[in-house]
Amino acid sequence: MISKESFNLKQVFKSLAFISLSLDILIEGILADHAEASKHLDMGRDMLAQGNLLEALSHFDLAVDKDPYNYLTYFRRATVYLALGKSKSALPDLDKSIELRPNFVAALTQRGNVYLKQGNLDEAMSDFQEIVSNDPNNMEVVEYLHQIAPLRGEIEQAKMLYQNHDYQGAIILLSKAIDLCPWDPELRELRAECFIAQGDLFKAANDIRPTTKLRNDNTPGFFKLANLYYEMGDADESLNQIKECLKLDPDHKECFPFYKKVKKLAKQLKESQEHSNAEQWDDCVAKARAILKTEPKGYSFVHTAKSHICHCLAKGGHGSDAIKACNEVLDMDPENYNAMCDRAEAHIANENYDEAIKQFQSAMNIDQENRRAREGVERAQKLLKNSKKRDYYKILGVPRSAKKKQIEKAYRKLAIQWHPDKFQDEEEKKHAGKMFMDIAAAKEVLSDPEKRSKYDNGEDPLDPEQQQQGNWGGNPFGQGFNPFGHGGQGFNFKFHFN
Template structure:
């Protein structure tokens, strides 16, 4: 019995000690909550009460650090759900970011706590206008009405939601359709400043640089986006499309330099077909194709290619010169002179252009004189005897005495035939004629030259050696 009493006393002491330990631990834990937590919060830079969080959010709003302000407002509301001003500020920031559904909930929560607040009610009405404007811009963009869509999207960004990246990126797409590439680069720059890993901004900024033919910068944007998301469909398409374009262009240029002209033509055409809208780059493809076609003597196609280059850049001197050369190939003498004269005016010191212009002017002059070979119906390689036979045959055919019913026409024809024979029947004159030299001023140019009938009232005797074919007259008299 005595032993049992001793054990019972020991258990009682142990129990009292255990209870005392529990009380000590509770005290320590309470001290941690009361004293250590504020200290840790202070060390972390985080305010421990809703008022401090709200104040810091207000300061962030003043310096336009809206994301940081929003985080503090959310924390303040969690700490004190009755802090009405935090809901209003939160709603305003959410509207700036065009998070309209969340913003609407915050406005309504504030108005539950502060009914009939006119300023908040006005902002809520503006939120609905902003949401409507953004929806309208999207719908107009999808329907292809880009000009009207841009009006709505500017209203969203400039008036209601200046921090709305969705609206800004839609604006960039609209700027790309309007070919305002510099503005597109500027707009995407603002988005990437806020979020440097925004994939859509990287894609659209890359496209803007691409259409400015700044391909190296475009590739860097595509590559950065693909490092963030290797399976991004639009980025992959843009990147590999550009790489293919550059590959085809290099192949065309290499083949042209190696003299493989027909292969170069096909590759230039393939490169042009890859993106017909890429005008800043296609101007050089058109020019390269034109130069190769000129070398091949395919004048008509060359004129088309060089005209394509000049439609993009009317000041492109080399395209103007090459089109002049192409027009010479198709015997468009006047067109060739016009192009080469314009090129010479743009670059008066270029001797190659001046020489080409002189060739064109000479060709034009030759084209305007009468073709004596054609008049006599002979080739340019005809022998002296062939020239003489042709002359006698035509002179007999068009002799005015044999064409009484159409004497005026016959006299004109007979005059042409005689003038042709005078030039081609004389070896020295024929040589000068063939080389394009002037023989007698005005001869063969449609006026005042050789006239077998002489002046008015005069007589002209025209003799054939050996008489007319078939005998008879040794000559005839007018």
């Protein structure tokens, strides 16, 4: 019979054996995890050296999971986060690294740097002072402390200068502060306000843009950025930024109505430009006028819309209306050489070639390398010279903007009217023959796109003096063309029209 004492002793031995086995298993697991963590730490370090940051981050994540008490693993991962521009993610890892190993100089230096760049001067000062207290000869950190000391005062002075409307003075001090604290959204927002006050919206946008990432859910930043691009006349970029605001808050009380307006305007601007590119002049004008209804006040969009109206009316041959529209553009922007060239085109449509030459020359005075203005002067001078000869548009009685059907209709009517077979008197027949030849010549030139283009550019394709020798020969209608046969005399054919 086993005594109670013997039984209890056996139970103790069993418990000790179980504990020993459990410790062996635990130690074996810890060692295995430690070995696995070391392997991922080494692999992560190799990936980091190769610049493969995402792979490095993946290995450091696994190393932290396997060995959550290794200060170096947290520090390595923080380094990758910083390289990826994720300072907010780096800070907890630096905190943990310092917690596991107090006075870890590399981590303290790195954390102090992050605080400084974020504009958290008190926290940065605390980390740097702790390092210097243990190592007064750490010149890198001593230099940081020397930079932080005057920084507070300069930031306060910049705020005072802004309040006193000394925007340039504030910008100088803020720029110096931002060099040291590039991740401080408040400094960038203040400098952006200074740029706005100076009218430099582009620089203001460049300061607001990073704040949309430096602040969490920064809907005010996206709204501000959308408005800046809108004021600069960039509807597409304004639309992009307001969409970012709505991603954070689909029902944002400011962003949603602004989005609807910008979306409509961006579409109208695109369509107006597309009509212009396709030479659909009337549609271009209509869409540009719709832009003015959507945005009647914004300078950039009003300027763009009126410029489209000026250009498309001029290209469409609406001389007087185009001149009026171009005058409105030049009232807004007196040195707009494109509007000057468009106004010159309108004067050409009105056959006022002298004024067209003056307008093209004015554009050249602003931009001597302007090819359109230079070629425009030459073309207007040719047109002026040709206007003293045959004017094919006047012969057919059609405007310079006439379409092919309109030209052919005018030709048929005049050809019937002046056909020589209708006249008996020799003098009348001779005069009718000359008129008929002019009508036929006008129809040949104006109904042929290539010849018409030459004529509109100041060159008469049926004028032998303007053609290369042998190109047209002595025949003013070109080779093989004469409605009356050889010499234009003694014709006896009947002219039929379909």
